[in-house]
Amino acid sequence: MQVSPSVRAIQIPDDHLMRPEFTTIYLVGKDQALLIDAGENIDAHRWMLRGYLAAVERTEIATVALSHYHFGHSGNLKWLREHYRADVLLHPEGIPFLKAKDFLPAEGVSTFQEDGQVLDLGGGVRLQVFFTPGHTADSVSFYLEDEGVLFSGDTMLGSSTTVIDDLHAYMRSLERLRDLPHLTVICPAHGPLIHDPRERIQAYIDHRTQRERRILEVLAEGGELTSWDIMLRVYTDLRDTRLRRAADGNVRTHLRKLEKEGRLQVVPGVKKEKSPEEQEREEAEARRQAEVLVQAREAEEQARRAALAAQENPPVDEWEVMPRYRLVGAAPE
Ligand SMILES: [Zn+2]
Structure with missing residues (x-):
C-alpha cells in the first residue's frame, strides 16, 4: 500500500490476542530503500515480506532501522541480512536485549549516532531520527518531514493504547511528536494509519493527564495506599475484573512517574520469602511447562509443514480409489 510518494506499507494480519489487527512494516525511499522494523521471527512475517518484495518492489533493501528492540519488530534482522545484505541500524540501548536473544547479525550492525540524526536515503529522501523513549x-520515531509522515513504532498505535515503561519520558516524547511541523499522518507499527495525528497525540496526552489527576485526588484523601487500593478507586467502571491486574499495572506506571518527579513518597514493601525447597519446586514446574510448550510447538510446526507438503500430491490418504469422470454423449464440435 502506497502511503505517500516515498512510503509503502506492508501490512501483515495478526492473530495475537493483544494485537487483533495487523502489524505493519514500512519501506521508505527508492533505490536505497530503508525498511522500518523487521517483523516477528515467524514464517507468516517472512513470507509476507518476501512476497511483497518479489512482487511489488524492484528496490534493494539497503538498511533496516528498528523502532525499538521488542521481538515482534526485530525477529528477522538476521534473515534480512542474510537474504538482502541489509545493514541494521538501531538505538544503542536495544543492543543488549537483542544480543541476549541472539537476534543480531554478526556484521552490518550500527547504532544511531544522535537524536535528530538525518538518514539520507538518496533521491532527496531524508529521514529524521528522534529518540522518543x-x-x-530505546524507542525511536522516524520523521519524513517533506511528506509529513511520522513512523511511531509502538509509541503511538493505530487503534489501541500502548504499554508504557517510563511515563515521565513518554509524555515528553508525545509532546515533541505533537509539535512536529507539517505532520499529516502517523504510521504506527500496529493498526491503521492515523490521519488526525495532532488530535490523536493530544488525546493520548489528555487521557494520561486525567488519570494522573484522578490518582492524585485519591492520594489526597490521605493515608498510605497500595497501588491496588488506588486502582480500585480510580477504575470504578471496570466491568471485567480480569482486567484488574492490567489496571494496577497502569496505576503503578503513573506512581513511578510521580515518584520520579518527587511528588510522592514510597513506603517500601516486603517481599515474601520463599524456602529453597519451594523455589526449587517452582523452578522445576516452570521447566516442565516450558518443555511441554516446546514439544507442542514442534508438533504443530511439523503438522503445518506436512499439510503444506501434501498440497503437491493427490489426496490418496482420503481415497482407496479416487472418483473418475467420463463424458456423457459426444465431444463438442
Ligand atoms: Zn513494543
Whole structure:
C-alpha cells in the first residue's frame, strides 16, 4: 500500500490476542530503500515480506532501522541480512536485549549516532531520527518531514493504547511528536494509519493527564495506599475484573512517574520469602511447562509443514480409489 510518494506499507494480519489487527512494516525511499522494523521471527512475517518484495518492489533493501528492540519488530534482522545484505541500524540501548536473544547479525550492525540524526536515503529522501523513549528506553520515531509522515513504532498505535515503561519520558516524547511541523499522518507499527495525528497525540496526552489527576485526588484523601487500593478507586467502571491486574499495572506506571518527579513518597514493601525447597519446586514446574510448550510447538510446526507438503500430491490418504469422470454423449464440435 502506497502511503505517500516515498512510503509503502506492508501490512501483515495478526492473530495475537493483544494485537487483533495487523502489524505493519514500512519501506521508505527508492533505490536505497530503508525498511522500518523487521517483523516477528515467524514464517507468516517472512513470507509476507518476501512476497511483497518479489512482487511489488524492484528496490534493494539497503538498511533496516528498528523502532525499538521488542521481538515482534526485530525477529528477522538476521534473515534480512542474510537474504538482502541489509545493514541494521538501531538505538544503542536495544543492543543488549537483542544480543541476549541472539537476534543480531554478526556484521552490518550500527547504532544511531544522535537524536535528530538525518538518514539520507538518496533521491532527496531524508529521514529524521528522534529518540522518543517511554514505551521502551530505546524507542525511536522516524520523521519524513517533506511528506509529513511520522513512523511511531509502538509509541503511538493505530487503534489501541500502548504499554508504557517510563511515563515521565513518554509524555515528553508525545509532546515533541505533537509539535512536529507539517505532520499529516502517523504510521504506527500496529493498526491503521492515523490521519488526525495532532488530535490523536493530544488525546493520548489528555487521557494520561486525567488519570494522573484522578490518582492524585485519591492520594489526597490521605493515608498510605497500595497501588491496588488506588486502582480500585480510580477504575470504578471496570466491568471485567480480569482486567484488574492490567489496571494496577497502569496505576503503578503513573506512581513511578510521580515518584520520579518527587511528588510522592514510597513506603517500601516486603517481599515474601520463599524456602529453597519451594523455589526449587517452582523452578522445576516452570521447566516442565516450558518443555511441554516446546514439544507442542514442534508438533504443530511439523503438522503445518506436512499439510503444506501434501498440497503437491493427490489426496490418496482420503481415497482407496479416487472418483473418475467420463463424458456423457459426444465431444463438442
Ligand atoms: Zn513494543
